[in-house]
Amino acid sequence: MNRVITVRELIEVGGFDETAVLAGETFLEKELLGVTSFDSPDGHKWLRPGEFVLTTGFPFLTHKESSESGLIKLIDDLVEVGTPGLAIKLGRYIESLPPKVITHALNRQMPILSFPMEKAWSDVIVPVVRYINDKQRMELVQTHAIYERFHRHLTSGDPVSNLIPLLHDVLQSPISIHVPTLKWNWETPPAMRKDETIVYVDKQIGQHAPRWMLNQPLARMTNGLFVRWLLHDQKVQGAILLRQPDRDLYAWEKVAIEQSAALLSLEMERQRTVSETYQRFRNDFLQLLVSGKYGSRHMLIRKAEEVGWELAEHYIAVVISVKPHSSPDVETWKENLTLLETIRRILSMCDLPILFGLDQHNRILLLMPATENDESAAKGILTDLMTTLALQWQHPVYLGIGRLHHSWEGIVQSYHEAQISFRSATHAIGLANAPLLHMKDFNELGLERILFADKPGAEAHALAEEYLGKIAQYDKEKNGQLLYTLQIFLQVNGNYVEAANLLFVHKNTIKYRLQLIRDLTGLHPENGQDQLMLRIAMTVHSFGYQA
Template identity: 20%
Template sequence: MGRQNGVTIKDVLKMNCMEKCKLIAGFKGVDNTVSRVNIMADPDILNWVHEGELLLTTAYSFRKDSIEIQKKLIKECSRKGLAGIGIKIHPYLKRLSSEVIDLANTLNFPIIDLYYDIPFSDIMTPIFKEIFNKEALLLQRLDRIHEELMNAMLSGASIESIANVIHKNLNNPVLIKLEFPNKQIMKFGDLDKYIKELLINNMRSFYNSSSFNYHEKKFTETTELISGKYIKRVILPIVVKNTIYGHIFSWAIDTPFSGFDLSILETASTTIALEILKKLSVSEVENRYKSEYLEDLISLDKKRKKKALERASFFNLGLDNIYVVSIINLINSHMGKDKLSTDEVQQTISGIIRAIKDLMNKLDIKGFVSSKTDSIRILLFDSDGERLTMKIGQIRQNIKKVLDNKITNLEYRAGFGRPYKGLENVYKSYTDAIKAIHAGEILGESKITSFNELGIYKLLCNDNLKDEMEIFYNETLKILVEYDKNKSTELVKTLESYFKYNGNLKQMSKALFTHYNTVLYRIQRIKEITGMDLDNAEDRLNLQIALKIKPILDV
């Protein structure tokens, strides 16, 4: 579907000026739109023609041109998107070559045999007049549709009402897929249920295609094979703040598309974008209030905290509920052209927040989500501790999918704090979540870490213990680490293997790719260098704790 509005080749052939003219090739191109008319005086005009033009010429030059040159002309006209070509064949030729006719039929490029006695001006003037009249009529219709869409939006009508306007004026099935608000609106009329399912699957294939670029902000037209028929599909993105929030799909099931249809879709896309912008503005204000409230709630300032507790009912938070805080930190670690701008990071955060809200609604989890700079904070609560623990497990299982799906060119780390009873204790869960992220970075096992699953790291990640841990490490493991460094040995690795395989020397030997006697020798050397005996329970515990302290101290 070209941008041009005008009249079709079929309409042109019905005009009085074309009464003695006839279509001789390219019959399947009769729905091509003629947006203007041009005359070819010499072949160089093809350098200045435009898509949608109907080219008028004579077969005078055809008498000396070879068949290949004639075919080249038809190919070039088709390639440039001309609506068709009208040729005065008589009296210069008896007929066009069958090769030229066959080529035009293959390309679905209309060739009209113009009556030799009619002046070109008598053809151009009526067609231009018809195009002008139709353009004026279409502009009136488009103005009416624009007014209808704007009135719907200003009166608070839903996006579904806007979809009804599109469907009514397009006379074709319409599907609107939105990321925010997360919904899918279908206006398929009285189509067969089977065809409806095929159209929905066709929309899904667009998003699942390997060639799909979600950041492509332009109109797309393709030909799709649906139920054994090739059907035109048009897709228009809905763009707000330079970000795509959805797409409008339509298929030429009932009537062919025209440039007017594209104008309708563009107007509808802009109208929906304005509606989304309004919702985004409300959401941003809401996020700011929630973020400020959470800052007060976790503050060590007693006045701020008291103020937050007094405003708890405003956010439907009970003072005696059980609360859990989760934090997601985004790291913009890429460099150069892959590094995201501040706006792109904020757009990513907004998308993640919307997806998490949808997930919470789906799982029936109470709470709210807010953001601050490159961090997302989630406050979850319930009056029942067991139920909350179950809900936390469910959201943890799904939140990784959300993050992996929404995040590109960014890294992330997430942590879940412990549940605490009472709104005044939310700061404790917040602190736990920060510690969980820190421990997750050290352990490197998962991008999402729960404080409850840290085991002894709950103690070791306490900042107040850092000095004591460093002293403990120096008195136990440091000498062995330095020995390995100076002698290029693997005694620390052997010690780690010892605890991993519960002292089973055979399994250690296999894992270390080392002879059994070598492992025995290394164990003896560990005892001699550290002065600790792995057969002694207290020495064994001290060495195991020292190994866990090592990555925390980053030594």
């Protein structure tokens, strides 16, 4: 039952004297639901929780002297029942309360009043019951008015943001509605800043709601702030924050908050449905991008606008999944959807222009915008994003990163590389600072780019074209002998002197040419893994590759 009247209010309504409080003055805010009287030793057995007690104290006398033990036992019995306080008619059978009884009442948080001799029980019971009935009637009237106001808001088609001034007007208290994923950060008055409570709310977003939150979504924080958690599928989506005086909420105030929560949940569900539909179109658009079969640039720009995206000039592809291998099962699809929602929430809070969705294998695909010839900035943003994700997602994540290739046409190749990197990541060890995150960058791959390719032979040819093509182009333009020098150097297993003798040049000339090869390809012919890559490229070249 809702809060009706306090002991302090009872003193005023019942006509008690200002000096009526004998014990427990600090506990006069205790709530009561009614008033009753008894004068039998076991009368407490028929009390209901919340009933204030009136008594003469007669059952607790021994030889016409007050019995300390009897009164102390009475206090204990009343506390067990849930009695908020009692009043004793002093002067009839008990002249005064013994100090031990007063001390015990204080320890048990039991207010004790002195009931005036000239008053009858009905002089207190009747006005208190009338006061309670009036308050309940008023609460019913106010509750009905609340329902009417929120009904008008719903039927008038007002935007959901108008709930803030409506709720503020009803409760006459600062209000904040906080749903980060939808960028709802409404507050009135504006003085409510992002304090530690809102930071705490932010940390709960997307988390599974604990049992206490499911059972009691409206809760009071230790700093006096009321929080009405907004939940969906047992996960925290946001909160209504309310600053109130140090008291409980009235029933009609709770109704206003619950009506607001219901309307917010309806709007959140509507936007979620729209977002899911939108996301399906975005997934199709991403698939169009990575396929390279999108026709003219004008058509692609128009399709991007239809799904609410503005295209950058260059992108780096990133493939992410919760499972190490492509799997068509529904469980993997659902887990990736949940992970995508977490990523969406992170992106919504930092407002990054990253394209995201699911690819044809139901893995998450990110397209990171990048500037020409500069991967570092985009990959720095990706690192920050993954660091945040690792803090919020306590499960393994596998991630593969492609390289920057110019223009939209380069997205196809970057996506191809990201898939190879992803397969490599499934066999990699997690990062030291995020053991559940397994990440591989195509730039870091050596032989793995061939081992984890769908078509190793085709990838080997691509590798040869990428590296030897640059060397052959240099030889053609500069009339150089870098490709032949590399071939001889590899044949003699990296022996500078022997290579110089076979080419009839000085050893330093060999070193100079190898430095040029490093500058052109980024590979070090002297390094074991890089040398292996160059050997594979030269092998492909020897079987008919034309630079």
